[in-house]
Amino acid sequence: MWEGIYIGVTTAVMPFNLLMMFVGCFAGTFIGMLPGLGPVSAVALIIPITYGLDPSSGIILMAGVYYGAVFGASTSSILINAPGCASTVVTAFDGYPLAQQGHAGKALALAAYSSFVGGTIGAIFLVFFAPMLAKVSLSFQSSDYFALMVLGLTAVAAFAGKGNILKALIMCVLGLMLSTVGSDRSNGVERFTFGSIEFIDGLSFLLLAMATFALAEVVMSVMDRSINAEGSKTSNVASLGSMKLSRSEIKEVAPTMVRSSVLGFIVGVLPGAGATIASFLAYGVERNFASKEDKAMFGKGSLKGLAAPESANNAASTGSFVPLLTLGIPGSGTTAVMLGALIAYGIQPGPQLFVDHPDVFWSVIVSMYLGNIVLLILNLPLIPYIAKLLEIPRTILIPLILFFSLTGVYLVSFNAFDIQVMIIICIAAIGLKLLDIPLAPMLLGFILGGMLEDNLRRALLIHDDSMSFLWERPLTAAIMALAMLALFGQPILNLIRSKLGQKKGQEVFDGE
Amino acid sequence: MYMTIAKDRIGGLIFLALSIGYGFSITLIPMYPGDEYEVFTAKTLPTALAFLGSVLSLALLFLSRGETKTSLPDLDWAIAVKLMALMAVYGVILETLGFLVATTLFLLAGYWILGERRKILLFFCSFPLVLCFWFGLTQLLEIYLAPGVLLQWMGV
Numbered sequence: 157m158w159e160g161i162y163i164g165v166t167t168a169v170m171p172f173n174l175l176m177m178f179v180g181c182f183a184g185t186f187i188g189m190l191p192g193l194g195p196v197s198a199v200a201l202i203i204p205i206t207y208g209l210d211p212s213s214g215i216i217l218m219a220g221v222y223y224g225a226v227f228g229a230s231t232s233s234i235l236i237n238a239p240g241c242a243s244t245v246v247t248a249f250d251g252y253p254l255a256q257q258g259h260a261g262k263a264l265a266l267a268a269y270s271s272f273v274g275g276t277i278g279a280i281f282l283v284f285f286a287p288m289l290a291k292v293s294l295s296f297q298s299s300d301y302f303a304l305m306v307l308g309l310t311a312v313a314a315f316a317g318k319g320n321i322l323k324a325l326i327m328c329v330l331g332l333m334l335s336t337v338g339s340d341r342s343n344g345v346e347r348f349t350f351g352s353i354e355f356i357d358g359l360s361f362l363l364l365a366m367a368t369f370a371l372a373e374v375v376m377s378v379m380d381r382s383i384n385a386e387g388s389k390t391s392n393v394a395s396l397g398s399m400k401l402s403r404s405e406i407k408e409v410a411p412t413m414v415r416s417s418v419l420g421f422i423v424g425v426l427p428g429a430g431a432t433i434a435s436f437l438a439y440g441v442e443r444n445f446a447s448k449e450d451k452a453m454f455g456k457g458s459l460k461g462l463a464a465p466e467s468a469n470n471a472a473s474t475g476s477f478v479p480l481l482t483l484g485i486p487g488s489g490t491t492a493v494m495l496g497a498l499i500a501y502g503i504q505p506g507p508q509l510f511v512d513h514p515d516v517f518w519s520v521i522v523s524m525y526l527g528n529i530v531l532l533i534l535n536l537p538l539i540p541y542i543a544k545l546l547e548i549p550r551t552i553l554i555p556l557i558l559f560f561s562l563t564g565v566y567l568v569s570f571n572a573f574d575i576q577v578m579i580i581i582c583i584a585a586i587g588l589k590l591l592d593i594p595l596a597p598m599l600l601g602f603i604l605g606g607m608l609e610d611n612l613r614r615a616l617l618i619h620d621d622s623m624s625f626l627w628e629r630p631l632t633a634a635i636m637a638l639a640m641l642a643l644f645g646q647p648i649l650n651l652i653r654s655k656l657g658q659k660k661g662q663e664v665f666d667g668e
Numbered sequence: 669m670y671m672t673i674a675k676d677r678i679g680g681l682i683f684l685a686l687s688i689g690y691g692f693s694i695t696l697i698p699m700y701p702g703d704e705y706e707v708f709t710a711k712t713l714p715t716a717l718a719f720l721g722s723v724l725s726l727a728l729l730f731l732s733r734g735e736t737k738t739s740l741p742d743l744d745w746a747i748a749v750k751l752m753a754l755m756a757v758y759g760v761i762l763e764t765l766g767f768l769v770a771t772t773l774f775l776l777a778g779y780w781i782l783g784e785r786r787k788i789l790l791f792f793c794s795f796p797l798v799l800c801f802w803f804g805l806t807q808l809l810e811i812y813l814a815p816g817v818l819l820q821w822m823g824v
Contacts (some may be wrong), residue, residue: 322728323676326683329721333690336714345710347697348690375751378782379743552793555778559771562755566762567811575759579752586748591679609713621707 160287164518168526173216176209177523180220181530186545187221188228190377190553194241195473196489196596197373198225200365201557203497204564211501211516216523218494223275223527226431226473227535228542230267230466235260235543243431243469246439250454250461257457261399264539266459268532269401270413270466275528277417277467278424278474282521285425289482290510290517299615299625301484301506303635305608307642308485311426312597314642321647324597327588331601332608334359341606342613354573361496363565364602367578368595369493370561372585378554379586399539409463412442420468424475430488431469431476438468474524480505481517484607489596496603676732684725691718750781766816771798 167173180202187198202221206214229244234251247267254263296304309332313324337348338358349355401409416438423434442464443454454461476488484506486492498505503513510517535542565574585595619625627633694714703709758774765773775794784790805811 322724322731323679326679326721326724326728329717329724330683330686333686333714333717333721336717340710343700343710345698345700347710347714348693350693350696371755375748378751379745379748381742381744549784549789551779551782551784552789554782555775556793558751558755558778559775562758563771567805572759572763575762576756579755579759583752588679591675593679612713613708616708 160514160518161283161522163515164520164522167212167515167519168216168522173213173519173523174526176213176217177220177527177530178534180217181224181227181527181534184221184224184226185228185231185531185535185542186224188225188241189232189542189545190228190557193225193370193373193377193557194229194243195222195225196241196365196369196493198222198228199490199493199497200362200369201560201564203362203365203493204567206497207500207568211498211503211513212519214501215494215498215516215520216527218497219520219523220527220530222473222490222494223271223470223524223531226469227268227271227531230271231264231539231542234263234267234462241432243435243472244465245432246435246465247462247469249439249465250456250458253455253457254459254462258397259457260543261397261539262401263462264543265399265536266401266409266462267466268535268539270409270416270463271470272528272532273413274417274420274467274470275474275531276525277414278421278471279521279525279528281421281471282474282477282524286478286481286517286521287510289478290507293482293507294511296507296631297615297629298611298618299629299632300635302608302611302615303626303632303639304483304485305604305611307635307639308479308604309597309601310639310643312600314646320592320594321643323593325643327594327597328601331598331603332605333601334364334598335602335605336609341610354571354577359577359602360565360569360574361500361603362568363574363578364581365493365496365599366561366565367581368585368599369489370564371558371578371582372589372595374554374557374561375582376586376589378550399536405459409459412460412463413467415445416442416464416467417471420471421475423468424472424488425478431472434468434472434475435465438464470528477520477524481509481520482507484509486600486603489599492596492600492603496599499603674732676728680725680727680729680732684722684729687718687721687725690714690721694718747781751778754778754781762816763814764817766819767813768798768802769816769819771801 168177183202184195184198187193187201188195198221199218202218206217209217225241226243229241230247230251233244233248234255237248237252251263251267254260309328310325313321313328335358337355339346339356346356419438419441420431420434423437424430439454439461442460443451446454446458446460450458450460473488473490476486476491479485480491480495484495484504486495495505503509503516562575562578565578566572588595615625616623619628625632626636691714694711697711697714699709699711754774754777758770761770761773764770772795775798776790779790779793802813806813
């Protein structure tokens with residue numbers, strides 16, 4: 157392991173990679189701050205640039221953007237009460253009241269420290285858990301991988317929230333359907349191309365990610381009059397106030413940061429759970445832990461209420477790299493985008509990454525930690541200036557983001573037809589968003605589709621065309637059981653609860 | 669009483685239609701001789717997906733609760749249509765007018781659609797910016813960008 161860390165450190169501290177880390181953190185902070193654009197959009201926007209870099213530098217840049225975007229989203233949550241992404245919605249609960257009370261500087265500094273603690277604890281856990289899991293998963297066979305893909309897809313659906321499970325599952329299926337467009341990878345048969353040569357290579361992952369997470373998000377933010385109104389709120393941030401935290405304040409929030417970081421990491425590791433659930437959970441837990449006086453402060457500018465979600469969402473961001481790096485299963489929408497980018501490099505994340513590309517594997521882990529330091533060094537002194545960036549008129553920013561999204565795809569394919577396809581997908585994505593249908597599961601289905609088909613085909617070949625591997629091979633059966641549990645666990649629990657509730661109600665009624 | 673369809677039901681209907689269309693298109697996938705004896709062919713996964721998609725769509729259609737009123741947020745549709753049209757036009761003129769001219773026009777029109785009227789901003793955030801980007805791409809990163817059919821025709 158130490159040898160690996162050494163490889164990672166030497167790769168990550170190369171001047172060019174350090175530069176990428178700085179650029180990534182800065183660009184991510186900037187993009188993340190724009191209301192409506194979260195880490196997924198930020199990483200999607202940066203992918204075309206990474207194609208010109210070697211894999212280690214590319215993934216270091218993407219990781220920096222990811223971290224930066226999570227922090228940037230917190231900044232807009234605190235300063236203008238406009239969360240850049242779902243995982244920083246909770247940050248606004250106490251961050252914005254603090255800013256309104258004239259403590260914007262303190263709130264931003266606390267968000268930076270909390271993110272640092274969350275990222276540090278997450279990175280330490282990642283160093284120990286990722287190689288352990290990678291070693292275990294070296295014994296995995298095609299059937300196990302097939303089961304893992306199913307687990308990844310069902311877990312994303314399971315964590316989609318109440319009432320969204322079915323919609324998330326449908327979107328996973330839609331993603332899988334889109335992945336079948338183009339030549340079949342095993343025998344070259346054309347599928348769903350309708351005679352067009354443009355579709356023979358299939359749909360581009362980058363095109364799909366850009367159209368759904370960059371273009372659609374930006375157009376939606378322009379359409380939404382309430383976001384436009386929030387965008388003009390920037391002038392309210394006249395002075396940030398002191399950025400210093402007193403010793404007693406640090407003492408007060410330190411245990412919260414540690415608790416929330418551990419919780420955030422664990423939630424982040426679960427495929428599909430991600431930073432949003434982690435931040436809500438950490439906030440809830442801290443509120444329950446708090447004394448009566450502290451509890452009353454939650455929602456009115458509590459330091460603990462700000463530190464908890466900030467530590468948790470950063471630790472969860474790190475945690476979501478564990479399933480990505482070791483099993484090839486993304487833990488969140490952002491890591492799904494990164495998985496697609498890695499596959500485009502010809503690198504297959506999973507246990508073999510640990511063996512075949514130790515430089516990539518370890519440099520990602522080390523850069524996760526260094527990224528946190530860079531974020532702290534970069535963001536603390538730059539907070540007053542970063543806040544000023546929010547004053548750039550949206551009338552200028554929006555066309556520029558649209559331009560970067562379109563040319564980002566064009567510069568990879570040099571085919572103007574892709575721009576028209578992007579617009580069609582963007583319109584469809586806007587329609588789906590208006591119907592409250594989540595888009596991230598579609599991207600996950602699209603990315604995992606090819607691998608799922610290959611592994612199923614191989615597993616059938618190995619097991620003489622029999623599906624018996626699903627119950628005969630213990631590991632496959634165990635992972636499939638987990639997938640079923642992820643899918644049906646909650647609905648069954650809900651059913652039992654409602655039945656019990658009905659019974660209780662009946663008893664009360666009978667008693668009366 | 670207003671007759672409205674719940675959002676989930678609209679979604680369910682769309683996906684059902686999509687799954688049926690996808691399922692029908694499977695018949696268009698060509699097969700190699702002998703494929704009929706194979707357990708796993710190019711049609712296997714799509715068939716399973718069409719079936720799964722239809723079942724899930726039907727479940728969404730029948731299990732979703734009816735809403736009395738489908739509310740949409742206050743949205744500015746006109747601006748979205750204008751931006752979409754602008755992007756579509758950009759896709760068409762990019763290879764005709766070339767990167768420099770097409771992108772400058774795209775940005776200028778984009779700023780204008782969003783309500784920017786300050787001439788200094790309109791100028792500095794369009795041509796000089798595109799020129800810098802073009803210089804970075806072609807001279808620093810050595811990415812070839814075709815000058816455009818029109819400029820080639822004019823002999824530039």
